[in-house]
Amino acid sequence: MSKNQLEIRNLHANVDGEAILKGVDLIVPKGEVHALMGPNGSGKSTLSKVIAGDPSYEVTEGDVLLDGVSILDLEPDERARAGLYLAFQYPVEVPGVSIANFLRLALNARREEDDEIGVMEFYNKLQNAVKTLNWDESIIERNLHEGFSGGEKKRSEILQLLVLEPKYAILDETDSGLDVDALKVVSQGVNAARSPEFGALVITHYQRLLNYIIPDVVHVMLDGKVIRTGSKELAMELDEKGYDWLKEQVAA
């Protein structure tokens, strides 16, 4: 068992008693970016929430291992502090809490109580991230997602990723609702995060995003399972032919 990977092993999960994940197997090694594709309702978003620890889902079987250690018994915040990050498809608004304040708290939550991050260090980090995303600096004083457009929310998710520097990130349809320009900026952010110490699982509907974030591996999910794993060409094929041919193959 490798210590340098995010491993999802035969994962089964229910919501309100209904099985959504039916035995997902998937490995994202550190240093790689994997894409997870699949039609609506295949369980992609559920997978991301289950890994992050959303209490509305019940895991019935299987495991999730971060660097070889199971995280299923951990609270969502413990998973985050262990190095996991989820970029939400629909980030919530938290009125009255500025991005700067929030990120400082989130960073300090990862540190010892008597070792809070220095003001300059923090602002440098934040400013660099803002620059990478071609954003105006005033954004950090705005309240978390309050009055943000869809695109701004997605950008904020990547901003947080850059500041928090997780070991593994799951991006849940970060491309949905973005125009081409926003897509480029967001991709720029994700590419900036790429390093031998970072692994990502990029969930998307469309191949479009993968023109900007070139994946090392592409997985296809259908009806609660990963049914195909391949190279980036698999994404192109799906874009051309849709998912039906895969469905037929699985059914056969």
Next chain:
Amino acid sequence: MSDLTTDHPDAEKLTGMQHEKQYEFSLPEKYFFKSEKGLSKRVIEQISHYKNEPEWMLKFRLKAFEIAEKKGRPKWGPDLSSLNFDDIYFYIRPQDKKGTNSWDDVPEEVRETYRRLGIPEAEQRMLAGVGAQYESEMVYHSLKEEWEKQGVIFLDTDTGLQEHPEIFKEYFATVVPPEDNYFAAVNSAVWSGGSFVYVPAGVEIEVPLQAYFLINAQSMGQFERTLIIGEPGSKFHYIEGCTAPTYNSDSFHSGVIEIICQEGSQVRYSTIQNWSHNVYNLVTQRAVVHKDASMGWLDGNLGSKVTMKYPSTYLVGEGATGEVLSIAFASNGQHQDAGAKVIHAAPNTSSTVVSKSISKGTGRSSYRGLVQIHEGATGARSNVECDALLLDDQAKTDTYPYIEINEKTAHVGHEATVSKLNDEQIFYLQSRGLPEAEAAALIVRGFLEPVAKELPLEYAVELNRLIELEMEGSVG
């Protein structure tokens, strides 16, 4: 007067109580005089005699007592049935001498109480230059030299009466007469301490005038009487914070705050009360605002068992403005019945009310507000926003907004929202590494932010700390 000694039979059992846990401690008391329990003519006469007051004040007190007796308690609002006057001391004097002028002279016991409440060093320093009310009377009072040079008066109210009788008599009880309501009448009969602030015409004070209040005797009533006068064109901010140790029997706090904003003045009054959860906190706060003057209230209610407090603003001069920002936190067993009252009695007056309340467990918060626009108050504008946040399924909130408009050209807006602590928000913040309780506290702080940002930094920090304490163990 043989009653005026420390030999009172009840004095004994009040001393030597030990602290049990944080925020539930008391220090041994050293009183020179404690009135007998209950409210009576005799007690009032003793208070006035002991304070060496002018005859008119004694008459005023006795008349107020008659009015209170006639009026009886209000028949609306929170349940006050377990508030028993016969168990309450209406006057306790902490030390023989008049208030001292330097921090070093403040008794060690008082300072120890501040420390044990965890009041930070910086805040203790802020107390230099302020009146700190310990027990029923100011023991410490100092006024920065520059203020004195500008003619500013900042004294405890008893001293104000002695030293500035003309100003005092001109304004005292003109804003809140004893006839106004039952608790104002009770306060008028037994008042003691409070702040007396007079800022001359055109004087602007940048540093807030601050008073720190404490009560530290079981079943002791605290009836401060604050009188604030802003002469034309003056500008200042008065701040009062209250923190009290917890005792086992019910305490009663019923203050009266009167503010006069003369033409073109800008006055702000901020208070955060954190009485222990056995205190009945029934306060009448009112300002009269003249032409082109502005009055701002910031009212934070975190502590006490029952609070009834509705800062009132009477806009009596053309172009006068009023603002009320209010925060309430009702935890287990608490009922925060707070709100605002704004009377538009002149043309082109405007008012804003923002109320934010949080309820948790068996806590209940109520917004009770009145906006009244008199006929002839042409072009008056008022906007009220009250938002309630419930932290769990058990918590309760309710809203009683009264709006009376007798002027066609007035614009009045009212908006109310109720929300619940949102699981999605909690999960989101947790997914960024914040533990659940911290995530909840952050959401609550964000909810309060529109009001909290108006506080001076030290108070905002203290507010955050109090909320974190309140939030501990409230989720999960």
